Amino acid sequence: MGEAEKKERKPVILSGIQPTGIFTLGNYIGAIRNWEKLQEEANCIYMIADLHSLTVRQDPAALRQKILECFALLMALGIDPEKSLMFIQSQVHTHAELSWVLSCYTQFGELSRMTQFKDKSARHADNVNAGLFTYPVLMAADILIYQPDLVPVGGDQKQHVEIARDIALRFNGIYGNVFRIPEPYIPQVGARVKSLADPTKKMSKSDENPNGTILVLDPPETIVKKFKRAVTDSEMEVVYREGKDGINNLMTIYSSVTGLTFDQIAHDFDGKGYGDFKTAVGEAVAEHLRPVREKFAQLIQDKAYLQKCYTEGAEKALAYSSRTLEKVYKKVGFVPLPKK
Numbered sequence: 001m002g003e004a005e006k007k008e009r010k011p012v013i014l015s016g017i018q019p020t021g022i023f024t025l026g027n028y029i030g031a032i033r034n035w036e037k038l039q040e041e042a043n044c045i046y047m048i049a050d051l052h053s054l055t056v057r058q059d060p061a062a063l064r065q066k067i068l069e070c071f072a073l074l075m076a077l078g079i080d081p082e083k084s085l086m087f088i089q090s091q092v093h094t095h096a097e098l099s100w101v102l103s104c105y106t107q108f109g110e111l112s113r114m115t116q117f118k119d120k121s122a123r124h125a126d127n128v129n130a131g132l133f134t135y136p137v138l139m140a141a142d143i144l145i146y147q148p149d150l151v152p153v154g155g156d157q158k159q160h161v162e163i164a165r166d167i168a169l170r171f172n173g174i175y176g177n178v179f180r181i182p183e184p185y186i187p188q189v190g191a192r193v194k195s196l197a198d199p200t201k202k203m204s205k206s207d208e209n210p211n212g213t214i215l216v217l218d219p220p221e222t223i224v225k226k227f228k229r230a231v232t233d234s235e236m237e238v239v240y241r242e243g244k245d246g247i248n249n250l251m252t253i254y255s256s257v258t259g260l261t262f263d264q265i266a267h268d269f270d271g272k273g274y275g276d277f278k279t280a281v282g283e284a285v286a287e288h289l290r291p292v293r294e295k296f297a298q299l300i301q302d303k304a305y306l307q308k309c310y311t312e313g314a315e316k317a318l319a320y321s322s323r324t325l326e327k328v329y330k331k332v333g334f335v336p337l338p339k340k
């Protein structure tokens with residue numbers, strides 16, 4: 001690559017989300033909001049990671065519905081198929097193929113250290129399947145096959161991006177420069193949005209307690225009601241401080257949707273009670289998400305348009321990812337079929 005070309009090359013960004021349910025405010029603030037912004041300055045690739053969602057038992061009809069809803073929801077959240085490459089992971093067979101190869105370059109010990117594996121195997125003790133264990137290898141394949149520079153994720157996925165880097169470095173160490181080494185891209189504010197019902201836990205799509213989680217499609221009344229019930233503390237001060245998990249979380253959310261700094265928020269609510277603050281946060285979030293609800297309702301009706309978008313996305317993703325897979329197969333010593 002020449003100097004001029006190097007300067008002009010836009011960074012490549014890649015990320016994914018599991019279609020395990022309607023996205024939460026945590027998914028939005030921690031990840032998808034960055035995905036949307038990055039579209040303007042980078043070549044972005046975003047996938048619905050449905051292969052990953054099988055690590056937990058799913059009902060087939062419900063999964064099919066959720067995959068389409070999540071695809072439409074990404075679009076409603078501002079991911080534009082004209083600007084970014086968007087696709088459904090299981091429609092692009094190269095990911096699973098690279099995953100197999102990479103699994104032979106990943107150690108049992110390093111997978112055993114993944115905190116998400118430890119958490120999820122404790123939560124689903126009746127189904128500790130091999131996929132749950134090898135999940136970071138599939139995620140590494142998702143990433144490395146597109147040679148991205150950055151992977152925008154919430155704080156909980158940092159460890160998985162790091163293992164993808166380790167696998168890539170190991171593979172490159174044996175075979176030369178096959179993979180670009182990606183960096184995680186984690187927001188400064190909102191990397192780990194907490195549950196409203198238990199602010200020591202992360203807000204999660206699969207939480208059994210609906211009061212802890214704001215879904216981006218929740219109606220405005222529900223959003224305000226859930227914020228009014230949010231767990232705080234016994235003090236009376238809206239200020240960001242160690243030990244005030246509930247208030248810190250609400251301030252993070254409020255700052256993310258209004259753009260106000262923590263100091264401005266503390267100043268605006270000085271001398272006011274938590275009740276006023278919780279209502280203000282609820283109303284700001286409900287208003288912020290209004291266009292998302294409206295756009296989603298429109299998109300989910302238009303099955304033909306959705307189908308066109310995911311079909312084109314899968315075709316492009318296959319062409320793009322096949323280049324890396326072919327290179328890997330060649331490097332490890334497989335025999336290629338002659339070109340037609």
Ligand code: ATP
Nearest residue numbers: 018020026027030031153154191192193203205206
């Ligand atoms: P599940 O409950 O099914 O495990 P999840 O809500 O944790 O799902 P994922 O599909 O695992 O969501 O994550 C999608 C993206 O959202 C990832 O980049 C993840 O880091 C980010 N994310 C998830 N939860 C939060 C949160 N509470 N705060 C910030 N980012 C989050």
Ligand code: LTN
Nearest residue numbers: 014015016017018049139142143
């Ligand atoms: N494991 C991620 C989803 C995911 C992903 C990826 C994120 C699958 N493949 C590739 C970034 C890059 C999750 O559960 N949040």
